Amino acid sequence: MNSLLAQFLAEAADLLALVDAGLLELERAPGDPDLVNEVFRAAHTLKGSSGLFDFPELTRLTHAVEDLLDAVRAGELPLDSGMTDDLLAAFDLIRGWLAYVTGNECLPATAGADAATLIGRLRAPIGGEPVPAETRLGSAWPDLAPSWLAVFDQEWLAETAAWLRTTSARMRFARYVPDSGCFFRAEDPLHLIRQVPALARLDVLEPARWPAAEDYDEYACLVSFVFAARAGAGEIGYLFRYVNDQIEVADLDGDTIQRFLTGPAETAVEISKPGPEMTGEARAVLAAALRGLSANPTGGPHLISVAGAITQAARALGDPVEIREPDVVTLTATVTRLLADAPPPAENPVAENPVAENPVAENPVEVGGRILKVDQAKVDHLMELAGELTVAKNGLAFLAEGADKEFGRRIKDQHAGLHRIAEDLQAAVMDIRMLPLSVAFARFPRLVRDLSRRLGKSVELVLTGEETMADKDVIEALADPLVHLVRNSLDHGVETVGERLASGKPGTARIALAAAADGDAVVVEISDDGRGVDPARVRRKAYEKGLISEAELETLSDADAVDLVFRPGFSTAEQISDLSGRGVGMDAVRAGVQKLGGAVTMCSQLGGGTTVRLRLPLSMAVTQVLVISVAGQRFGIPVDLVVETVRVPVAEMGRVLHQDVVVLRGEVVPVTDLARALDMPWQPDPAEDRAILIVTVAGQRMGLLVERFHREVDVLLKPMEGLLAYADEFAGTALLGDGLVLLVLNMEEVLGLAARVG
Amino acid sequence: MPLELGDTTATLIGVVTVDEVEELATWLRVTAKPRVNLRKCNHLHTGAFQAILHFRPKVSAAPTDVFLAGLVLPLLMGSGGPPIRERSEP
Numbered sequence: 049m050n051s052l053l054a055q056f057l058a059e060a061a062d063l064l065a066l067v068d069a070g071l072l073e074l075e076r077a078p079g080d081p082d083l084v085n086e087v088f089r090a091a092h093t094l095k096g097s098s099g100l101f102d103f104p105e106l107t108r109l110t111h112a113v114e115d116l117l118d119a120v121r122a123g124e125l126p127l128d129s130g131m132t133d134d135l136l137a138a139f140d141l142i143r144g145w146l147a148y149v150t151g152n153e154c155l156p157a158t159a160g161a162d163a164a165t166l167i168g169r170l171r172a173p174i175g176g177e178p179v180p181a182e183t184r185l186g187s188a189w190p191d192l193a194p195s196w197l198a199v200f201d202q203e204w205l206a207e208t209a210a211w212l213r214t215t216s217a218r219m220r221f222a223r224y225v226p227d228s229g230c231f232f233r234a235e236d237p238l239h240l241i242r243q244v245p246a247l248a249r250l251d252v253l254e255p256a257r258w259p260a261a262e263d264y265d266e267y268a269c270l271v272s273f274v275f276a277a278r279a280g281a282g283e284i285g286y287l288f289r290y291v292n293d294q295i296e297v298a299d300l301d302g303d304t305i306q307r308f309l310t311g312p313a314e315t316a317v318e319i320s321k322p323g324p325e326m327t328g329e330a331r332a333v334l335a336a337a338l339r340g341l342s343a344n345p346t347g348g349p350h351l352i353s354v355a356g357a358i359t360q361a362a363r364a365l366g367d368p369v370e371i372r373e374p375d376v377v378t379l380t381a382t383v384t385r386l387l388a389d390a391p392p393p394a395e396n397p398v399a400e401n402p403v404a405e406n407p408v409a410e411n412p413v414e415v416g417g418r419i420l421k422v423d424q425a426k427v428d429h430l431m432e433l434a435g436e437l438t439v440a441k442n443g444l445a446f447l448a449e450g451a452d453k454e455f456g457r458r459i460k461d462q463h464a465g466l467h468r469i470a471e472d473l474q475a476a477v478m479d480i481r482m483l484p485l486s487v488a489f490a491r492f493p494r495l496v497r498d499l500s501r502r503l504g505k506s507v508e509l510v511l512t513g514e515e516t517m518a519d520k521d522v523i524e525a526l527a528d529p530l531v532h533l534v535r536n537s538l539d540h541g542v543e544t545v546g547e548r549l550a551s552g553k554p555g556t557a558r559i560a561l562a563a564a565a566d567g568d569a570v571v572v573e574i575s576d577d578g579r580g581v582d583p584a585r586v587r588r589k590a591y592e593k594g595l596i597s598e599a600e601l602e603t604l605s606d607a608d609a610v611d612l613v614f615r616p617g618f619s620t621a622e623q624i625s626d627l628s629g630r631g632v633g634m635d636a637v638r639a640g641v642q643k644l645g646g647a648v649t650m651c652s653q654l655g656g657g658t659t660v661r662l663r664l665p666l667s668m669a670v671t672q673v674l675v676i677s678v679a680g681q682r683f684g685i686p687v688d689l690v691v692e693t694v695r696v697p698v699a700e701m702g703r704v705l706h707q708d709v710v711v712l713r714g715e716v717v718p719v720t721d722l723a724r725a726l727d728m729p730w731q732p733d734p735a736e737d738r739a740i741l742i743v744t745v746a747g748q749r750m751g752l753l754v755e756r757f758h759r760e761v762d763v764l765l766k767p768m769e770g771l772l773a774y775a776d777e778f779a780g781t782a783l784l785g786d787g788l789v790l791l792v793l794n795m796e797e798v799l800g801l802a803a804r805v806g
Numbered sequence: 807m808p809l810e811l812g813d814t815t816a817t818l819i820g821v822v823t824v825d826e827v828e829e830l831a832t833w834l835r836v837t838a839k840p841r842v843n844l845r846k847c848n849h850l851h852t853g854a855f856q857a858i859l860h861f862r863p864k865v866s867a868a869p870t871d872v873f874l875a876g877l878v879l880p881l882l883m884g885s886g887g888p889p890i891r892e893r894s895e896p
Binding site: 226230231234236237238239242247249250251252254258261262264266267269270271 | 824827828830831835849850851852853855856857859860861873877878881
């Protein structure tokens, strides 16, 4: 893909997110000028950038969006939710197109038709019939000078402008781009131009690159013309009636030309925008004029154009001046006075204008933080390398043990230094991968708005702790469970307005998404103030579905009953809706979160609401494991499961109901022989204390009888692949510094295995 | 004959039409330091104009035709010509 397009796509994604957030915010605070401006600017940037590529539908659609937003911005019409829907639909369509563009580098074939309907809807409120795509954005200026005016000799233009202003006259300017095969149709462009009455000026546009002499085809028309004439537009139109698609005519007055000369780069939108930027620009024009005057005090036309520029700037500053007979002295005096009177720019206008204003800005130095967009795969690769470095570094420790004393000490010194650098590197790379939770939360305002409207419920979404950072893998993996949970809250948790009012709650429900960092984990809570989970109903449902026994039906505590919703095959919704409730919801959430090494818990109060708590590791790239050995073989156990390691004299081991137990601080903990669970023959030395690892798995405290404890290491966990992919009892493999492959245990599965082995 | 091609100078006479374009272009292509005499030229076909614009021969004599002299010749002589407003002013 061409790099410009790639950049456009990356930028467009950001802009779309900005627009979505802005529009939703706007619905809450209608008419907030800053917000309208922000959305407008994003749309404007999108339109501008889209013009660089051959996406006419995209440009037309964004143009319609921009026009509507412009009307809103000007206060001509209030933004209602119907319009917001249309705008959101337009941006959704654009998002879809861009996804297609990413794959195919062109817009889908249906783009034209899709855009046409939306453009019609978007334009309806502003009452405008579709404006042709060619119309320049400066519709505020009835006759904005076309850009090709620059082809004319500037001195001549300045003179003409002055003359037209003095006489309040107008002139017709035309660009004629003959088709390259026109000679074969017996057309002679110059002959046509010759017939234009009162032709004042003719200029030729040569091709950007002439073909080499031997390739030059004398029968292809490569040149085009611009001309100025006093002939009426009708006369020109009549003469060029057979080639009217090749000619563009503008009827301009002196002021328009002057405006073009003073600020060819300025767009009308910027001119019509009052405020500090404007003042800043006017000051810049004045300063430039002053420099020009002192550096180059030539006569005639130069002074006329400088005078024009000064008049413009003065008008912008709200201090119009009349310059009749420009000469160096009066001009210098005027400029000096204006500069002294004009308020200095309040703030640095560059800092104020977001970069978005000019997407393909050529100035490489931006004020403020610079952001480098990097392909995600590159960062992943860097992460992997940092991990490999850690592993390679670990190898040094083993080397030191094998070397003689003096040399070993030196290796250890080196190792210490390397260790520090590797840690720093790892931390730095992790930092790159860190994203704020707001990325994961971003879609919810929209989701909640759309769903609550569809369900006819009134819901307020509260987001907190969005600035909490977590690894991008975590953020990405969090997306699906969160959507599930929020949908569940909306669909099952939140009652309709009527039900809520009847039970004495405010009509508008509240769904809160809160994130907080907790050590090396991040906790995300989804809470609602809806009807809550009814433990009795859950128990009954679970029993009906055969998920629990009759005894459990009687004995299960309310908290445990609520937990049943996470069981596979459980769905409480009486009626399956298309939002959620296909019975794959909550267990999928739990499975998803556990795969990330996290945990889900739910607590609910009947009638008072439900809170679901997700706890996830901040990062998944490097896993800390405790190395233990069983029957002479080493295994890893994720450290976050480990509660403590204890050595218990054989005499203190007890046996309750055919289960080895150990009593720790008054608590009875069942102990599983890991060797037996893994089917590895091993007989512990009867004289030695038992090494027991206490872990928490699925909320339960368990003891694991192992042979020896080793160190804790950071490893890069690689999932089991190929022939071993079926081996669920292992979470993955990791390479240790001494070259040994460490199998990391998936404790849930291992304990399940142990239960089956008995 | 609207086109008289000499060793170094081409003389264009009367109305140069599309039929002369190829001949002129071929001559311009092969002639070192070509010159064109436009004095008696009344109209230049766009193709001929384009060929002259491309190969940039020296214009040895300016045309007398008002349109060619006032508006077209400056384009062939390089950028910018004398402003012509005073003549076309009403």
